[in-house]
Amino acid sequence: MLNIPLWRRLLIAAVLLFGLLFAMPNLFYERVEAHNDAVTAIEVFGDSPERAAARDGWPGWLPSSLVNLGLDLRGGAHLLAEVHLSDVYGTRIDTMWTDVRDALREERATVGTIRRQDGPDDELRVRISQPEGMSTALQAVRGLAQPIVSLTGVGANDIEVRADGDVLIVTLSEAERIATDDRTMQQSLEIIRRRVDEAGTREPTIQRQGADRILIQVPGIGSAQELKDIIGTTAQLTFNHVVGRTSNPNEAPGARNVLYPALDEPDTYYIVNKSAVVTGEDLVDAQPAFDQNGLPVVTFRFNTSGARKFGDYTAENIGNPFAIVLDEEVVSAPVIRDAIRGGSGQISGQFTIESTTQLAILLRAGALPAELTFLEERTIGPELGADSIEAGRIATMVAFAAVLVFMGLSYGLFGLFANVALVLNVALIFAVLSTIGATLTLPGIAGIVLTIGMAVDANVLVFERIREELKTAKGPARAIELGYEKALSAIIDANITTLIAAVILFLMGSGPVRGFAVTLGVGILTSIFTAIFVTRLFVVIWMERRRPKTITV
Structure with a gap:
C-alpha cells in the first residue's frame, strides 16, 4: 500500500520551504540588491542615513542571496588584454x-x-x-x-x-x-581578479586565453573605460634612495640612476637610484586615512622582510631624503629623521578621498608584473540586458504555460499535481542558484526553459505506467505504488545521462556554455526530486483524504 513515513514528509516539506524562502528574494531583485550593497558599504565606510534606508528596505532576518546576472543580462564591460611577458x-x-x-x-x-x-x-x-x-x-x-x-x-x-x-x-x-611566462600570467590573473573584487563588482569572468591574453568580463560596471581604470593601472610602489634634485628634465642622472618628476612640485625632478630599497611586493596592507591635519593620506604596512629592510635603510641614512615612487612619479621625498623600525608609514600628497581609496585598492591588490595592452573592449548597456531578460522571461512563460496546459489536458487531476510540482521545481532551481552564487546568462535561461520541458518527463513515465497497471484490474493504491516503483529505473537512467552531458559541458566549456550546464544540471536534480517525491506526496495525501474506489489518469 502507499505509505510515506512522517519523517520523510517533514523532510520533503522542509526542502520545499527552503526552495520558496531562498527563491523569494529574486522576486524583489532591486530591493534586495540595494540591501546587500548597503550592508557591504556600511561595513567598509560606516553608516549613513542613505545606506541605512537601503539596508532596511529588506528585512535582515530573511534570506538575501540573489542569482547573479551575467554580462548579457545585466550589461557591463568586456575587455581582452594582452600581457607583455617580455x-x-x-x-x-x-x-x-x-x-x-x-x-x-x-x-x-x-x-x-x-x-x-x-x-x-x-x-x-x-x-x-x-x-x-x-x-x-x-x-x-x-x-x-x-x-x-x-x-x-x-x-x-x-x-x-x-x-x-x-x-x-x-x-x-x-x-x-x-616558466616565467606562466608565472606572470598566473600573477596577472590573480591581481586583476583581486582588483576587480576590491572594487565591489559581482561575479566577474577573468580567464586566460592562449599564451598571453586575458579575457575580462564584469557585469554591472558602467563602461569599458571604467573597468580599464580599475585594472589597467600598474600601481608600482617603490622606496628609492635619493641621489639629487634638479629642475632640468633633460639632466643626465648618471649610471644606475633614473630621473623621476615630482608629483606635487611643478618643474621639480628627483634623481633616484634605480635599485629600490623596498617595493610594493613587501606591502601587506594599505588603507585610506587622514593625517593629523585632516588631509587624505594612504597608510601602509610592510611584511617582516620589508620592515627589516626599510628599518636598516633608514637607520643608515638618517638626515638624508628618500623617495616614495608611484608609477615613476615621486609622490613624496621626506627626510629621514630617525630609524623607522615599525614597518608602517603613510603616503601623503594632493589626494582626494576618492583617489586615496582607489590608490589603497591598487596597492592592496599589488602591482601588475607586466604591462597590459587592451586589444578589444566593449560596453554592453543595461538596456540591452533588460531586453535579454524580457525575452528570456517571455520564453520561459510560454514554455511554462504550454507544459501546464498539456499536462492538465493529458492527465487531469494527476496533471494538476505535476503542474504544482513544476512550479516548486522552478523555485528550487532559483533557490539553489542563489545559494551557490551562480551567474545566470541567456544560455542559462535556455537551460531553465529546457528543464521546464524535461521536468514533466518523469511524471509522464509514472502516469503512463499507472495507466498500464490500472488495466490489469489492480486497485488504485496498488496501481499507483507499482507505477512509481517500475518507472523509477527509467527516470534515473534518462536523467543520469543528461546530467553526465551537463557535467562534461561544465568541465570542458567556458563562459556561456558553463552557464547553460549549471542551470541544466541543477534543473535535472530538482526535477528528479519533485517527480519522485513531491508529486508522489501530493498523490498519497489525496488518496488518504478521498480514498477513491477508482481513478482515471
Whole structure:
C-alpha cells in the first residue's frame, strides 16, 4: 500500500520551504540588491542615513542571496588584454645584480674589480678588470643557478652564463623564460581578479586565453573605460634612495640612476637610484586615512622582510631624503629623521578621498608584473540586458504555460499535481542558484526553459505506467505504488545521462556554455526530486483524504 513515513514528509516539506524562502528574494531583485550593497558599504565606510534606508528596505532576518546576472543580462564591460611577458625578463635579471656582485667580490683576487655595464634589458653584463680570471668568474656566477620548479623545466637551471671578452653575461635560460611566462600570467590573473573584487563588482569572468591574453568580463560596471581604470593601472610602489634634485628634465642622472618628476612640485625632478630599497611586493596592507591635519593620506604596512629592510635603510641614512615612487612619479621625498623600525608609514600628497581609496585598492591588490595592452573592449548597456531578460522571461512563460496546459489536458487531476510540482521545481532551481552564487546568462535561461520541458518527463513515465497497471484490474493504491516503483529505473537512467552531458559541458566549456550546464544540471536534480517525491506526496495525501474506489489518469 502507499505509505510515506512522517519523517520523510517533514523532510520533503522542509526542502520545499527552503526552495520558496531562498527563491523569494529574486522576486524583489532591486530591493534586495540595494540591501546587500548597503550592508557591504556600511561595513567598509560606516553608516549613513542613505545606506541605512537601503539596508532596511529588506528585512535582515530573511534570506538575501540573489542569482547573479551575467554580462548579457545585466550589461557591463568586456575587455581582452594582452600581457607583455617580455617586460618581466629585465626585472628578473636586474634583481640578480646584487647576488652576482657579492659572488664576484669573493673572487676579487682572481677577477679583479667588477663594474656593471649597460646592455639589453634582458641581459646582465659585468666587466672584470682581470680577463684571465674569467673562468673563475663564470664558475662563481654559475653557482648561483637554481633548478627550475616546473613540469616543462625539469633538470634545467634558471640562468645561463657566458663570457664575451672581459665581460660576463647573465641571461635567463629558455626553460626559465617559459616558466616565467606562466608565472606572470598566473600573477596577472590573480591581481586583476583581486582588483576587480576590491572594487565591489559581482561575479566577474577573468580567464586566460592562449599564451598571453586575458579575457575580462564584469557585469554591472558602467563602461569599458571604467573597468580599464580599475585594472589597467600598474600601481608600482617603490622606496628609492635619493641621489639629487634638479629642475632640468633633460639632466643626465648618471649610471644606475633614473630621473623621476615630482608629483606635487611643478618643474621639480628627483634623481633616484634605480635599485629600490623596498617595493610594493613587501606591502601587506594599505588603507585610506587622514593625517593629523585632516588631509587624505594612504597608510601602509610592510611584511617582516620589508620592515627589516626599510628599518636598516633608514637607520643608515638618517638626515638624508628618500623617495616614495608611484608609477615613476615621486609622490613624496621626506627626510629621514630617525630609524623607522615599525614597518608602517603613510603616503601623503594632493589626494582626494576618492583617489586615496582607489590608490589603497591598487596597492592592496599589488602591482601588475607586466604591462597590459587592451586589444578589444566593449560596453554592453543595461538596456540591452533588460531586453535579454524580457525575452528570456517571455520564453520561459510560454514554455511554462504550454507544459501546464498539456499536462492538465493529458492527465487531469494527476496533471494538476505535476503542474504544482513544476512550479516548486522552478523555485528550487532559483533557490539553489542563489545559494551557490551562480551567474545566470541567456544560455542559462535556455537551460531553465529546457528543464521546464524535461521536468514533466518523469511524471509522464509514472502516469503512463499507472495507466498500464490500472488495466490489469489492480486497485488504485496498488496501481499507483507499482507505477512509481517500475518507472523509477527509467527516470534515473534518462536523467543520469543528461546530467553526465551537463557535467562534461561544465568541465570542458567556458563562459556561456558553463552557464547553460549549471542551470541544466541543477534543473535535472530538482526535477528528479519533485517527480519522485513531491508529486508522489501530493498523490498519497489525496488518496488518504478521498480514498477513491477508482481513478482515471
